[in-house]
Amino acid sequence: MHISDGVLSPAVITAGWAITVLLLLATLWWGKRDVDIAEEIPKISVMTGAFFVASLIHVSIGPTSVHLVLNGLLGVVLGTLAYPAIFIGLVLQALLFQHGGITSIGVNVINMGIPALIVYGVFKKGYSTGINPSILGTICGSMAVLISAIMLAIVLISTGEEFTEVAYAAAAANIPIMIIEGILTGSVVTFLLKVRPELLPINKEK
């Protein structure tokens, strides 16, 4: 789902970096409001490490295998700090494994990070209205991938109309991932709810 180098137009790349830098500043500033950032740095780092490792897991579907995305789960667990976490994760994926290009990091972080932020809001809202957290987790996991896929398509098309069909194909390729991520995120949320509910954004306001 990560866009490689050489695909996007200068305008899209520039816009991608600009938005990502702004969102990084905003989310870190937001994070600093209620927590000590010195304490958060090791926390986000080690957690990002865990998500990074988890995203290396292959799940085989038929003849192919897919990587986990986990941006929905990231959003649910880390809240607004999911954005810097995804930034770090994608930088390391690009640098260490060449998953996604270096020039396109800005855009890729937006594609993964904005859905994570949206899903965080959805989870909190959904939980306060009494939706079963497991179902909510499933919805959030799928929804994050869905939004990412749509954003991916939009980015591709806006870089050039030559990419229209490629964009549809890429978005369609994400449908099985959507299902897998949904089930998976649902079960992680169920697990956390039972074992460590304080890792979920529930009752924090009360």
Next chain:
Amino acid sequence: MKEAICVKGLTYSYPDGTPALGDINITINEGEKIVIIGPNGAGKTTFFLHLNGTLKSQDNRILIKGKDINGMSNSERIRKVGIVFQDPDDQLFMPTIFDDVAFGPINMGMPEEEVKERVKKALSKVGLEGFEERVPHNLSYGQKKRAALAAVLSMEPEILILDEPTANLDPKSRADFIKVINNLNKEGITTMIAMHDVNALPDLADRVYVLNKGIIAEGSPMEIFSDWDLLKDNNLEAPDIFKFFKVLGCFGYNCEDLPLSLDEAVEVLARTIEKENGHVHLHIHEHTHAEVKDVMHSYNHHTTWHE
């Protein structure tokens, strides 16, 4: 006696090419109590992972009860050999103890009733009756260790392998754990244990292998601990009690079999005294000091930092 495990010329290198195991040959009979000792990084865990087929060996190197492990079905494989790893946190990943202990039986495709039966039985064997609904993550370390054991026992393996079962346990939990393992062995399960804890070793071993990439030595605990050079070359040590009886020898104490544990020491001492008509003399003769020095020196590790 029937062979439980037979390994013929097993060799393994890590994916990056570093050799991990070289030409390992061992034969273990049913019901034996084996301990494997060796320095940190000797390849014990890698070896164990071969024994239940989690790591695949080349061509028929590993026979479990005479049958090639690579040719076994998933459920046969795990019914034959169960491995309890060192860190219980790596093995308990379910929301409840029940789920963790039921995991193996479920993977074996058992019907629900039998799974429940087995969970109950396994938990009672390790003294965790009624812990089904508890969250593994919230247990004490000693309880987690036992839960991890139960999660393997529920598969009712014929061969049980344990990696450092006593590490990080307080003395009581350690004594308890050793007792459980011995009970299982008495029930007929072949046990194979890797451990650093030489003072607990005599309780858990009929026979000892020294592993350091390859099999360096094999023998009774007595034979192994008597071989000073072997111990030194492999960063190993003998139990304190054993060493102390070696020292007693320098003071004129004469006993044929040296004890390895406190329990044995008491027996041996009583026997020796009785044999010598109720009296044993300890005295300092002209060579005593030199001999003591010699014994103590043999067992002392030189501090050479660079590994």
Next chain:
Amino acid sequence: MKEAICVKGLTYSYPDGTPALGDINITINEGEKIVIIGPNGAGKTTFFLHLNGTLKSQDNRILIKGKDINGMSNSERIRKVGIVFQDPDDQLFMPTIFDDVAFGPINMGMPEEEVKERVKKALSKVGLEGFEERVPHNLSYGQKKRAALAAVLSMEPEILILDEPTANLDPKSRADFIKVINNLNKEGITTMIAMHDVNALPDLADRVYVLNKGIIAEGSPMEIFSDWDLLKDNNLEAPDIFKFFKVLGCFGYNCEDLPLSLDEAVEVLARTIEKENGHVHLHIHEHTHAEVKDVMHSYNHHTTWHE
């Protein structure tokens, strides 16, 4: 003698309300060698985190060299007390060994040259000279343990606290590590160690505290190990050598101070024999068997599973 650590009525509960430490009072003098023992989950780590101010106590409960730890500046605090935690992977968080060992000195605001000097010195103390550029991931467990120690030594703390320094080490690495700690203590550093490993304890302790939420007992290793009930109530054990000399007593052996380690045992034995004119008689008298049974029973833990 000057006080290194003075804790007055420290009480602590976890954020969820579970009590962790209750009314702890201890005083440790400069240069002492202290070991803290206690069952798994006794609160040792939590206690240590208070001693260098990582966890904040209420109102002046902890004085380091007479000064309230909460009133100290960051760099004074870490210069006074250094803690080496159990898992080296938690403490080596930087990309290279140099960065890890330099981390403390840099935070103390030292100039670059001195930082480098200190890194070099700390690494040589643990026998890792030339490891500066190495990556923690590629070290062996024993090397990581030493690197974690170096990363604390580089702050040149006056008080050194170690949590289970010997856990999971093979016997040689363990012997090496004990030697390093003892050397540091000889150089004047006050050392305080939490450990389960009672057989290594006598080498590392002048004085022992038994901790189980609160301080249960305090005394010389000898006093602690002689108190059977205390040991039993707190899931603890005495060293095998010590127990064996208790047994020897039943056979008519008469010695005033019981040894706790092998080295001591040799000395004590030689001294006793010399004192008794070169001869010691071991014999079985009418009460021997009953007495032995008694001693052995006192030290045996009842297996009661439910903790």
Next chain:
Amino acid sequence: MDYPEIDRYASIDSPIHNFDPRAKIITFMVMIFSFVFLDSITKALVGLGIASLIYIIAKLPKAFVIHRLKVVFLFLFPLLIIMPLTVDGQAIAQYHSITITLEGFQYSSLVIIRALSAVTLALIMLGTTRFDITIKALYMLKVPGTLIQMLMFTYRYIFVIMDEFQRMWKAMESKGFKLKANRYGLSVLGNMIGMLIIKSYDRAQRVYQSMISKGYTGNPGTIVNFKLQAKDYAIALPMILIALFMHTYHLVL
């Protein structure tokens, strides 16, 4: 699951290896950004040629680069099939209603060539420097300390957590588990990821405590010594000029 060994060959001796890390990052980033925006196949091929030349100078093993380029190529390969069929333009082959267009073929080739040259450059940049030094160089280049620390710690703990994950995985396998994309498989995997998150959270707490014990206040505590020398300018300048020239030569000539 393999360790990220991007800097496995960082100890080789070559002019690129000896290039000051900061200058290296700036130079290569300029080149990468330049080459991904080249707008014709000819120019892109020249870019790929330059990248290959630098690769030869850097003396990195073939397998190191080829293996990673292959991954990128396979990822982009679908473009070579989809675009010739979907992009409008001059037909080079036709079968019933299916048309293969030259423009589609050219466009997808351009994308792939640009990608390959960018990745080659990135691999040289990263492969010739120890990764921790790359991060420290970024710090010297004024990337904010918060992000630098996150990069450092995350990088460090990827290795630790990978080991942890492998141990969990082995324990599951030795209880007969095989991951399949069904409900049971995914729910077990979900538990495992949940456990990994909890363990990492707890570890983060312990790491933080050990950092506090060493006087951590939120600043990246690290010492970096880089010295820019004349030779660094001598390498950087022409490379940057070439990168700029590729976009501006029509203005100059």
